[in-house]
Amino acid sequence: MTLRDWLAQAEAQLSDGPHSDRAKRDAETLLLHVIGKNKAWLMAHAEDDFAGCSAIRYAGLIERRRKGEPIQYITGECEFYGLPFHVTPDVLIPRPETEHLVEKIIELATPGAFNLEEMLEGPQNPGAPSFRRSLPDGWESTNPAPSIRILDVGTGSGAIAIALATKLPNAILTAIDISQSALAIARGNATRNNLAEQIRFLHGDLLAPVAGEHFEIIVSNPPYVPDTDRALISVEVRDHEPHIALFAGHDGLEIYRRLIPAAHAALIPGGYLVFEFGFSQMPDVESHLKNSGFQNIEFTHDLQGIPRVASARRP
Template sequence: MTLREWLAQAEAQLSAGPHQDLAKRDAETLLLHVIGKNKAWLMAHAEDDFAGCSAIRYAGLIERRRKGEPIQYITGECEFYGLTFRVTSDVLIPRPETEHLVEKIIELATPGAINLEEMLEGPQNPGAPSFRRSLPEGWESTNPTPPIRILDVGTGSGAIAIALAIKLPNAILTAIDVSQSALAIARGNATRNNLAEQIRFLHGDLLAPVAGEQFDIIVSNPPYVPEPDRDSLSIEVRDHEPALALFAGIDGLEIYHRLIPAAFTALAPGGSIALEIGYGQQPAIHSLHTEAKFSGIQFTPDLQGIPRVAVARRLQI
């Protein structure tokens, strides 16, 4: 059989699966993945014979996709914020809407958005860890403005932390996850992007690994899907993505109840928290921030107009 014939056969098989509208695209994507070529090469060699181990492998990948496995897990890669990440079923697949969260952090970290000098140890923040105590030797001579300390809680594949490390090269980044398997993926992605030395990866539940430390920005895309919604999810999500990173109790707010007050304590005065939230959760998230004494609570919608990112600030008191 030729490459063209294999493509047609694969498309027909995928048309009987859960994503009929993506059958042609997925058949082509998986073929290009197997042969290691681009679309232009495929168009020029569509009549070439395709057989042997590569054809057998392709047939196996098509069957996995027909059963609903995410194509990102099949290829082992996912695009996020212009970068390529390795992903497995140990981590959530980074979503395009999470890029809004990255953009918000970059905005918060822009000079002027945070008064860095007021976050240093002083009368308003007695006893807090100072920026300058944790700076590399010689930093102040070349960087008069202290770096911003950013904490990524529940880092998963490391996509958020790595995107921020690239966009904010002077930031000091820490990434935490409760899953050792996820941390292994995140560390690998940091190495892949030459950032292994720029991000501190820690294992533990929420902020436990950084007890006693303070940060200027805390960011998280935590589990927020209500358990009762499990059956309404697509087969890709429900049957293949890690439940630990998806579900958060009856109302999807379980993690926020713990994370938001803990973040207030871990933020330096004037620091900010930025969270991705689920559909319909805006009122509850607003209340949780208010109860934790956060101020300036704002919500940013995604491209569908759904409030997707919640940002709040700890006042400088």
């Protein structure tokens, strides 16, 4: 059989699966993954014979996809914010809508968002939170200029922290996850993108590993799917992605009830909390933020006009 024949056969098989609308694209993506070539090469060699171990491997990958396994887990690859990431079932697959979260933090971290002169401790501001405070043991910065400290809570694959590191080279980034397996993936992705030296990875639940530390920005993409919605989400997500990164109690707000007050305590005055939330959760999220003392609460909508990202300032 030729490469063209295999593609046609794979497309027909995937058309009977849960993602028939992506059958042709997925068949091609998996074939290119197996042969290690690009689309232009495939078009020029479509009539080449395809057999042996590579063909057997391709058939196996197609069957995995037909059963609903995310193509990112099958290939082990995912792109986020224009960067390559390795992903496994130990981490949530980074979503394009989460890029809105990254963009909001970059907006807040640009010059003018924070008044450095007011925040730096000195004769005019005794006791003010200082950007130049001593860093945690074993964590060094070679940049003498004031740097914004950003904490990524529940980092997963490291996508948010790594994307921020590429755009905010002077930021001091810390990333936390409760899963040791996820942290191993995140560290590997940081190394892959040449950013391992800019991000401190810590293991633990929410902000526990940084008790006593303070930050200018805290960011999180926590689990927020209600347990009652399990039957409503796609098989691709429900049966393959880590439940610890998806579900958060009966109403999906379990993590926010702990994260929001903990973040308020760990932010410097004038600091920001930024996080992603689920469909229809905006009123509850706003209420929790107000009850914890946050001000300047804003919501960012995704490209479909759905409220997706919350940002709030500690006064």
